[in-house]
Amino acid sequence: MREADRDAVDRVREQRLWQRLADMARIGAIPGNGVNRAAFSAEDIAARKLLISWARARGFTVAIDVIGNLFIRRAGTDPHAAPVMTGSHMDSQPRGGRFDGIYGVLAGLEALEAMEEAGIKTRRPVELVAWSNEEGGRFPPCTMGSAVFTTAMPLAELLEVKDDAGIALKDALAQTLAAMPAAEKRELNAPAAAYIEAHIEQGPLLEQEGKTIGVVTGIQGLRWFNVEFFGETAHAGTTPLAARQDALREAIAAIGALHELTRDASDTLRFTIGRLLVRPNSPNSVPSHVMFSVDVRHPDTGTIARMGEAIEPTVRKAATRCSVRVTPTLRDDPCAFDPSVVDCVERAAQALKLAHRRMPSGASHDAMYMARVCPTGMIFVPCERGISHNEAENARPEDLAAGARVLTAALLELAAPVR
Ligand code: GLV
Numbered sequence: 001m002r003e004a005d006r007d008a009v010d011r012v013r014e015q016r017l018w019q020r021l022a023d024m025a026r027i028g029a030i031p032g033n034g035v036n037r038a039a040f041s042a043e044d045i046a047a048r049k050l051l052i053s054w055a056r057a058r059g060f061t062v063a064i065d066v067i068g069n070l071f072i073r074r075a076g077t078d079p080h081a082a083p084v085m086t087g088s089h090m091d092s093q094p095r096g097g098r099f100d101g102i103y104g105v106l107a108g109l110e111a112l113e114a115m116e117e118a119g120i121k122t123r124r125p126v127e128l129v130a131w132s133n134e135e136g137g138r139f140p141p142c143t144m145g146s147a148v149f150t151t152a153m154p155l156a157e158l159l160e161v162k163d164d165a166g167i168a169l170k171d172a173l174a175q176t177l178a179a180m181p182a183a184e185k186r187e188l189n190a191p192a193a194a195y196i197e198a199h200i201e202q203g204p205l206l207e208q209e210g211k212t213i214g215v216v217t218g219i220q221g222l223r224w225f226n227v228e229f230f231g232e233t234a235h236a237g238t239t240p241l242a243a244r245q246d247a248l249r250e251a252i253a254a255i256g257a258l259h260e261l262t263r264d265a266s267d268t269l270r271f272t273i274g275r276l277l278v279r280p281n282s283p284n285s286v287p288s289h290v291m292f293s294v295d296v297r298h299p300d301t302g303t304i305a306r307m308g309e310a311i312e313p314t315v316r317k318a319a320t321r322c323s324v325r326v327t328p329t330l331r332d333d334p335c336a337f338d339p340s341v342v343d344c345v346e347r348a349a350q351a352l353k354l355a356h357r358r359m360p361s362g363a364s365h366d367a368m369y370m371a372r373v374c375p376t377g378m379i380f381v382p383c384e385r386g387i388s389h390n391e392a393e394n395a396r397p398e399d400l401a402a403g404a405r406v407l408t409a410a411l412l413e414l415a416a417p418v419r
Pocket residue numbers: 134135142362363364365
């Protein structure tokens with residue numbers, strides 16, 4: 001590593017990063033040390049404003065696109081060069097932790113701050129992005145901001161998605177955009193030279209092996225569906241069973257069949273039904289409408305494709321009297337990161353003498369969509385017992401800072417420092 005790059009890396013401040021994580025964790029704090037910061041909520045807007053205030057205090061420019069992705073730029077010497085990008089998300093799961101997503105955003109800000117303090121010049125701009133609605137807990141599907149930015153999902157098809165309170169995405173998004181009028185406008189699919197995302201591992205391997213850095217090689221594939229059963233509501237005390245169209249009874253049969261379909265002795269396949277809505281949801285009325293979500297994941301392209309295709313026929317077989325609708329909401333094939341960025345992250349970990357290993361990601365990330373448009377990689381740091389999507393999510397300040405140092409070194413290599 002060059003002397004000047006080492007100077008910038010050394011200016012990453014563990015205490016500043018930790019303090020900012022704590023400041024962000026207060027926005028949407030829930031009991032048990034967790035965070036509930038749904039996309040495009042008042043809490044999301046407050047987190048965005050805090051991030052923008054830190055960026056402006058340093059003189060970085062702020063831009064926003066039509067889905068609300070925020071771009072914070074440290075200028076390069078070549079005004080025409082595409083930026084090297086880094087980032088993650090600020091929204092959380094309903095019972096989320098203090099690190100999922102926000103760590104990658106604040107590690108990126110720390111990298112920009114460290115470069116600024118070292119007075120280092122890069123030919124390319126270095127740009128931090130806070131992606132909108134990565135979690136998809138309020139407005140499915142997940143990774144929406146990066147999917148819209150890379151034009152993999154047309155925004156027009158998402159605007160009518162509603163949350164549980166019946167609020168449409170288009171209205172929550174408009175409110176978010178109106179809350180940050182001073183930001184410049186950024187076009188979708190603006191060119192990027194490379195993208196690196198830092199994130200907690202969300203699994204136990206790094207901690208178990210005593211490693212500080214995961215050099216991420218790619219992300220497993222997934223399919224999401226909404227499954228609906230339509231029956232007829234009736235009186236629970238009087239309607240003979242033989243005369244019922246009970247949507248919940250048939251949905252439960254379908255859920256059992258899906259668990260059978262996805263049984264995997266090697267425990268590689270991941271299958272989750274995380275959402276179940278029942279209408280009218282009254283103890284003495286036969287359920288007329290059930291909706292449940294399906295999330296299925298596997299690292300092998302053929303297996304995830306076969307599983308994706310088997311979901312609808314398996315559900316239909318379980319329906320005897322009700323009608324069924326199966327709506328695919330997300331389809332991501334497994335992605336392999338660009339070897340040049342994977343090598344770059346590994347070199348940075350080696351240069352900083354940090355114990356590291358290569359590993360795939362089981363969780364999805366915005367890096368999956370960025371990998372479609374530019375050379376992409378990720379950096380994982382350990383989290384306690386691999387717990388994530390849970391208030392108890394935890395990580396050590398020194399590991400988080402180490403990840404930010406690797407990020408700074410890798411971004412500098414890709415952004416072409418000016419000698
Ligand atoms: C992102 O949180 C995912 O669902 O993997």
